[in-house]
Amino acid sequence: MQLLLTRIKLNRLRPVCRYSTPSLNDTYEAISVHNPRLNALPHIHPLDPTQEVNGPLSGWSFAVKSNIASPLPTTCASSMLSSYTSPFSATAVTKLEHAGARMIGTSNMDEFGMGSLNQSSVHGPAHNLHPENGNVLHSPGGSSGGSAAAVAARMCRVALGSDTGGSVRLPASWCGVVGFKPSYGRVSRYGLVSYASSLDSVGILARSTQDIRHTFNIISAPDPHDMTCMSKSLRSRIDTLCASREWISHNTIASEPLKGVRVGVPSEFWVDELSPSAIDAWKRGAAKLESLGCDVIPVSLPHTPHTLPAYYTLALAEASSNLARFDGIRFGTRHPPTQSTRASLKYAQTRTMGFGDEVKRRILLGTFVMSARAYENYYLPSQRIRRLVQREFNRIFAMPNALCTTNTKTDARNVDKVDAILFPTATDTAPVQGSNNGLSAYVNDVMTVSANMAGIPAISVPFGLCEGMPLGLQIAAQYGDDDLVLRIARHLESQPA
Amino acid sequence: MMIEAHQTTAGFKATIGLELHVQLLAAQKLFSAASAKWNEPPNTNVNVADAGFPGALPQLNPECVQLAARAILALDGQIQQRSAFDRKHYFYADQPLGYQITQQHHPIGRGGYVDLGSLDGLEYVKRIGIHQLQLEQDTAKSIHGVYPGHVLVDLNRAGVALIEIVSKPDVDTADEAVMYVRKMQNLLRHIGVSNCNMEEGSLRCDVNVSVYRDGEDRLSGTRCELKNLNSLKVIRGAVNAEISRQIAVVQRGDNVEQETRGYDAQSDTTFVTRTKEAAPDYRYMPEPDVPEIHINESWITRLRKTLPETPEAVMSRMMPQYGLVQEDVETMLGEPGCTAFFEQAVVGRDPKRVLSWITSEVFGQLAYRSQRLVGSSLTVPQFTQIIDALSSDAITSGQAKQLLIEFMDGEQRTIDELIAAHGWEVISDDGKLRVISKQLLDTHPKEVARYLKGQTRRLNFFVGKLMQATNGQAKPQNASEIMKELLEARR
Numbered sequence: 009m010q011l012l013l014t015r016i017k018l019n020r021l022r023p024v025c026r027y028s029t030p031s032l033n034d035t036y037e038a039i040s041v042h043n044p045r046l047n048a049l050p051h052i053h054p055l056d057p058t059q060e061v062n063g064p065l066s067g068w069s070f071a072v073k074s075n076i077a078s079p080l081p082t083t084c085a086s087s088m089l090s091s092y093t094s095p096f097s098a099t100a101v102t103k104l105e106h107a108g109a110r111m112i113g114t115s116n117m118d119e120f121g122m123g124s125l126n127q128s129s130v131h132g133p134a135h136n137l138h139p140e141n142g143n144v145l146h147s148p149g150g151s152s153g154g155s156a157a158a159v160a161a162r163m164c165r166v167a168l169g170s171d172t173g174g175s176v177r178l179p180a181s182w183c184g185v186v187g188f189k190p191s192y193g194r195v196s197r198y199g200l201v202s203y204a205s206s207l208d209s210v211g212i213l214a215r216s217t218q219d220i221r222h223t224f225n226i227i228s229a230p231d232p233h234d235m236t237c238m239s240k241s242l243r244s245r246i247d248t249l250c251a252s253r254e255w256i257s258h259n260t261i262a263s264e265p266l267k268g269v270r271v272g273v274p275s276e277f278w279v280d281e282l283s284p285s286a287i288d289a290w291k292r293g294a295a296k297l298e299s300l301g302c303d304v305i306p307v308s309l310p311h312t313p314h315t316l317p318a319y320y321t322l323a324l325a326e327a328s329s330n331l332a333r334f335d336g337i338r339f340g341t342r343h344p345p346t347q348s349t350r351a352s353l354k355y356a357q358t359r360t361m362g363f364g365d366e367v368k369r370r371i372l373l374g375t376f377v378m379s380a381r382a383y384e385n386y387y388l389p390s391q392r393i394r395r396l397v398q399r400e401f402n403r404i405f406a407m408p409n410a411l412c413t414t415n416t417k418t419d420a421r422n423v424d425k426v427d428a429i430l431f432p433t434a435t436d437t438a439p440v441q442g443s444n445n446g447l448s449a450y451v452n453d454v455m456t457v458s459a460n461m462a463g464i465p466a467i468s469v470p471f472g473l474c475e476g477m478p479l480g481l482q483i484a485a486q487y488g489d490d491d492l493v494l495r496i497a498r499h500l501e502s503q504p505a
Numbered sequence: 506m507m508i509e510a511h512q513t514t515a516g517f518k519a520t521i522g523l524e525l526h527v528q529l530l531a532a533q534k535l536f537s538a539a540s541a542k543w544n545e546p547p548n549t550n551v552n553v554a555d556a557g558f559p560g561a562l563p564q565l566n567p568e569c570v571q572l573a574a575r576a577i578l579a580l581d582g583q584i585q586q587r588s589a590f591d592r593k594h595y596f597y598a599d600q601p602l603g604y605q606i607t608q609q610h611h612p613i614g615r616g617g618y619v620d621l622g623s624l625d626g627l628e629y630v631k632r633i634g635i636h637q638l639q640l641e642q643d644t645a646k647s648i649h650g651v652y653p654g655h656v657l658v659d660l661n662r663a664g665v666a667l668i669e670i671v672s673k674p675d676v677d678t679a680d681e682a683v684m685y686v687r688k689m690q691n692l693l694r695h696i697g698v699s700n701c702n703m704e705e706g707s708l709r710c711d712v713n714v715s716v717y718r719d720g721e722d723r724l725s726g727t728r729c730e731l732k733n734l735n736s737l738k739v740i741r742g743a744v745n746a747e748i749s750r751q752i753a754v755v756q757r758g759d760n761v762e763q764e765t766r767g768y769d770a771q772s773d774t775t776f777v778t779r780t781k782e783a784a785p786d787y788r789y790m791p792e793p794d795v796p797e798i799h800i801n802e803s804w805i806t807r808l809r810k811t812l813p814e815t816p817e818a819v820m821s822r823m824m825p826q827y828g829l830v831q832e833d834v835e836t837m838l839g840e841p842g843c844t845a846f847f848e849q850a851v852v853g854r855d856p857k858r859v860l861s862w863i864t865s866e867v868f869g870q871l872a873y874r875s876q877r878l879v880g881s882s883l884t885v886p887q888f889t890q891i892i893d894a895l896s897s898d899a900i901t902s903g904q905a906k907q908l909l910i911e912f913m914d915g916e917q918r919t920i921d922e923l924i925a926a927h928g929w930e931v932i933s934d935d936g937k938l939r940v941i942s943k944q945l946l947d948t949h950p951k952e953v954a955r956y957l958k959g960q961t962r963r964l965n966f967f968v969g970k971l972m973q974a975t976n977g978q979a980k981p982q983n984a985s986e987i988m989k990e991l992l993e994a995r996r
Binding site: 075076077082084089092094095096098197198199200201202204205206232233234235236325326329332333334335337338339354355375378379380383387 | 553556557558559560561562563564565592594596598601602603604658660786788790793794795796
């Protein structure tokens with residue numbers, strides 16, 4: 009008893025640690041201690057010591073965001089799917105299980121991935137572990153709030169999330185853990201309930217970049233079930249492009265492990281909403297990268313200010329399409345029609361009752377921008393902005409975009425080009441849960457949506473605390489350059505801020 | 506035809522375009538591995554992608570792309586080297602995803618044509634252009650009226666591959682429209698792309714009709730769409746009825762309203778099913794889960810080599826080559842693989858006999874077994890052996906039919922083995938026959954006397970007895986000759 013108390017106390021006092029490897033017993037203990045307050049895991053898999061699979065991730069525990077199909081209910085935090093269990097498991101989940109990792113539960117989220125605060129959920133809001141000694145409950149971020157909170161509270165070793173506009177990186181920065189959104193198509197989306205198909209990515213949350221990397225190595229693979237998943241030949245071609253950068257060497261001296269890497273600081277991310285602590289972290293991060301051997305230079309991405317409205321237009325349009333299948337007829341919660349109506353209105357009641365307000369709001373907006381009158385004025389211009397955002401990244405990155413070229417070699421270095429960019433993950437630290445409403449909730453995405461629009465890999469690395477609340481810095485790089493992102497992140501996190 | 510007269514005397518002409526929805530003969534669906542087989546127990550060929558379960562994704566079936574490409578080549582269209590899919594959104598019980606994956610903007614095929622002429626029953630020559638050919642998903646089947654207030658949904662058909670063939674508005678009359686459809690049926694069956702069976706639903710036809718005053722622009726009239734036309738007869742009736750209706754509207758000074766209409770065969774009129782205002786906004790969006798299809802020249806070249814001769818080419822060649830009439834070749838063209846079978850079997854044989862045996866006997870057996878020629882157990886050698894045995898009188902017509910049945914039942918023994926097994930060897934040994942014949946003459950003196958007195962038909966009596974005595978195995982001709990000879994000898 010005495011020992012248990014001490015261990016709990018130690019967990020609470022320790023800052024977010026990045027290298028510990030708790031056993032499954034520790035996992036279930038952490039769950040019983042923290043989950044009631046954080047509400048991170050709505051469904052918990054009972055501990056079954058008999059089921060052991062040997063593999064590279066033996067002994068690892070993982071949580072799965074509720075919008076990723078698994079043996080446990082895939083609720084998407086919605087009343088529509090509150091008792092729905094999928095007949096198949098997501099590719100990412102199956103791969104982790106085959107590697108020996110154990111699924112310990114599903115994690116809380118904003119309904120259907122729509123939200124940045126983990127506030128709208130049929131399971132109730134999730135909460136942030138931080139401030140660790142405080143009484144006021146803060147948002148863990150969203151939409152993968154539950155996954156981030158669970159990892160931060162050591163309820164699992166890693167967690168799967170989904171990132172459409174920042175839903176892995178934002179909660180990671182607010183909960184003080186690492187959150188990685190790989191390049192679009194690295195990890196199969198088969199089994200991920202689609203929100204915006206061309207923007208969605210399965211993401212990983214963990215307490216260290218090494219844990220992220222090990223998990224990524226398992227789940228990043230071709231999958232014929234997902235036609236947008238990178239093929240073997242594309243992955244090969246990208247590897248060659250990466251390796252042909254002669255100025256990036258892996259044989260560097262210990263004191264300058266990132267020598268040769270050029271990092272850009274995109275000026276357009278210096279938005280009015282940036283808090284002093286975010287700006288400070290940004291500056292300290294740049295300085296740290298310089299000390300690690302990087303050249304840090306300013307870069308420009310002029311279409312950054314247009315990206316957020318374009319993102320929301322496209323994401324909501326795709327969402328209205330992807331959520332059209334929820335009618336209660338073949339699966340999910342059915343609410344019979346209140347009156348005898350035409351065939352097409354027979355599911356109106358199911359959708360009215362089954363979807364939360366935020367989801368309905370987004371479906372209506374998405375339907376509107378797709379309508380005949382609005383298509384030319386909203387949807388098409390947003391697609392053009394998206395194309396421009398992709399081109400801007402192609403202009404600043406030294407490595408070409410494998411999707412836009414048949415080159416197998418990166419050209420000689422151009423002085424204006426960079427290998428990666430550094431910028432904050434969020435404009436501020438986590439707000440108090442329940443305090444935010446209206447448009448301000450959407451603005452939280454301003455720092456993260458560009459990476460989804462261009463499909464490029466991006467990671468949020470914890471970079472200190474501000475008044476007890478964590479914040480993170482983002483590293484992003486060219487499409488397919490996931491390895492470099494992880495490598496820079498590793499060094500950025502390795503020393504305390 | 507009454508309608509023709511009406512059109513010219515009233516000074517009106519019609520502009521007609523057709524949209525054919527053709528189910529492909531692929532074993533699996535367009536975007537899922539579920540079976541595309543027709544007429545199976547409801548909701549047994551359904552996969553998570555067909556039913557729109559959360560997290561399921563579409564997986565393009567390459568066989569469907571190949572079949573669509575074959576159709577494009579056969580219609581002399583251009584296979585687009587880049588094509589892409591769109592989502593067409595609407596809510597309905599037969600649309601589990603809330604959208605159909607189709608190719609509205611970037612179809613796999615553009616252009617092409619179908620020529621109609623004397624071989625199709627047209628006194629003049631007419632070319633009907635094709636606007637585009639696109640791949641798309643079929644809907645589920647929704648059945649109304651079985652349970653009051655309920656709609657029954659069978660998802661077996663959801664996601665089955667269709668090609669939609671959109672013609673240019675080049676058709677002028679209902680007859681031409683019907684000929685176009687029939688021609689398309691023959692062509693697509695011939696190249697193995699579809700069964701094109703309107704009763705089974707593997708071919709569905711929508712027709713757009715407008716009228717205009719003679720002398721004015723063909724496209725100046727407002728068009729109406731006729732849907733749910735489920736047979737060639739209905740197509741003809743509906744198009745004619747609609748032309749009449751539109752002419753009457755214009756003649757009394759009204760405007761034709763753009764509508765979707767159905768056809769009531771009983772009253773021979775069309776009726777409104779949907780007005781323009783109620784037409785849905787489909788909110789087309791590029792399909793984000795399926796990348797573009799890229800097709801290169803060498804793939805097209807290889808595919809072209811696998812295409813069989815067109816029905817026209819077959820017709821023009823075979824008619825003079827074998828002295829057949831159009832109907833004969835058409836009948837054979839209706840059964841995939843048949844013309845090839847014929848051409849192999851006919852070498853060194855009478856084309857008329859070979860044709861007759863194929864189209865009456867073989868087709869009869871296929872129909873009885875609900876089989877197709879391709880895939881039946883009958884081989885060309887088996888067939889030709891029967892014909893040869895029959896031609897050389899080694900077997901009778903009845904025995905030949907019996908052998909055909911046995912071969913089609915899967916009999917693997919040779920024809921000689923079967924003849925022996927049945928004990929059908931023909932007694933051609935004259936000596937033996939003479940002995941039996943003499944015996945018969947001796948045992949029927951009264952009949953002999955009658956013959957000799959002048960009742961020459963008594964010969965038949967003796968031939969019959971001889972056949973009886975030999976279990977039908979004497980060659981009838983031989984038997985007759987021998988009997989006659991022996992009878993005459995007794996004068």
